[in-house]
Amino acid sequence: MNLTLKIWRQKNADVKGKVVTYQVSDISEDMSFLEMMDVLNEQLINKGDEPVAFDHDCREGICGSCNLQINGEPHGPDRGVTTCQLHMRRFKDDDTIVIEPFRAKAFPVIKDLVVDRSAFDRIQQAGGYISVNTSGNTQDANSIPVEKENADMSFYAATCIGCGACVAACKNASAMLFTSAKVSQYALLPQGEVEADRRVLQMVEQMDKEGFGNCTNTGACEIECPKGISLENIARMNREYLKASVK
Numbered sequence: 035m036n037l038t039l040k041i042w043r044q045k046n047a048d049v050k051g052k053v054v055t056y057q058v059s060d061i062s063e064d065m066s067f068l069e070m071m072d073v074l075n076e077q078l079i080n081k082g083d084e085p086v087a088f089d090h091d092c093r094e095g096i097c098g099s100c101n102l103q104i105n106g107e108p109h110g111p112d113r114g115v116t117t118c119q120l121h122m123r124r125f126k127d128d129d130t131i132v133i134e135p136f137r138a139k140a141f142p143v144i145k146d147l148v149v150d151r152s153a154f155d156r157i158q159q160a161g162g163y164i165s166v167n168t169s170g171n172t173q174d175a176n177s178i179p180v181e182k183e184n185a186d187m188s189f190y191a192a193t194c195i196g197c198g199a200c201v202a203a204c205k206n207a208s209a210m211l212f213t214s215a216k217v218s219q220y221a222l223l224p225q226g227e228v229e230a231d232r233r234v235l236q237m238v239e240q241m242d243k244e245g246f247g248n249c250t251n252t253g254a255c256e257i258e259c260p261k262g263i264s265l266e267n268i269a270r271m272n273r274e275y276l277k278a279s280v281k
Contacts, residue, residue: 035061035122039074047142047150053132063123067110068100070092070122074268093118095260098197101148103134108199108258109250116197116260136202138210140245153244154196154212160240161233162216163266164225184222191218193261200255204248211255213241214271215263220272231278232241240273 036059044051065073067092075085091099100117104110110120111213125131134146141149155277180188194215201207207258217234226233249268 035059035063035125035127035198037061037070037125039126040130040132042134043086043146044135044143046145047277051143054175058076061122063121065122066093067102067120067122068118079101087148089142089148092120095119095197098195098260101136101149101151101199101202102201103136104240105132108136108202109197113257114262116195116259118258124278136198138198138201138207138246141198141201149198151196151198153246154198154209155239156244157209157213158196158216161229162220165221166225166231167188177219178224180223188219188222191215191222191263191267194219194259194263195261199260200256201246202250203254203258204247204253205254206250208255208270209241209244209246209263210249210268211259211263213237213269217271217274218267221270227280230274231281234271234274235278238271 035058039056039058041056041192041257042051043054056074058070058077061070061073066185068088070088071088078085089099089101091097093100095116095118098107101190102109102117104117104120109117110117111124112120115175135143135149138149140153141151144150192215194212196212198212200211201209219238220233221230243268253265256263
């Protein structure tokens with residue numbers, strides 16, 4: 035398989051970037067997308083050129099690091115997969131593939147295809163956790179009854195890997211799906227009820243501080259999310275926020 039790659043190159047956030055065209059050949063349809071990028075970088079290194087910077091870690095669809103915009107779609111044309119799980123069989127010989135970083139004010143470019151997603155970390159740190167007093171009479175979590183429906187919904191919300199595809203897919207660069215998933219996974223459990231009001235107020239406040247846009251219920255975030263996080267979480271977060279605001 036021979037391909038034309040149009041890749042965004044940018045030294046850092048302070049300089050202007052541009053699209054650079056590369057040719058790669060003999061790409062197997064069984065390769066993952068990142069393996070194809072490895073082939074390109076090996077080719078560039080052998081020529082004495084600087085390789086393309088892109089983010090990755092586990093390459094197992096778990097960590098969410100491999101956030102690439104491929105032909106205008108976060109993580110590419112497949113559904114329910116991250117970039118590292120996208121395979122070249124989804125493309126055809128002589129295709130032109132446009133590869134860009136996720137575009138959002140809150141995700142500044144570090145270099146080439148790598149963006150800074152630490153805004154998500156700061157939202158999480160604002161309240162996406164449960165504080166437990168371990169000084170004395172602690173209660174085993176397994177001894178606290180939880181309705182199965184709530185446990186299931188909490189688990190589904192907790193599958194969010196924070197890759198940022200929801201932000202990249204949203205015309206407003208909203209982080210509502212991510213934030214609502216992190217709020218929901220605790221709001222649905224009795225262990226999270228103690229800090230529920232503080233949690234949702236602080237996490238939404240931090241989300242706004244980071245410069246993410248507002249949600250206008252387009253639904254692109256759920257469609258592009260590799261873990262299928264539901265829009266129902268946004269509705270739940272809105273209810274939690276309203277309830278906490280009027281207390």
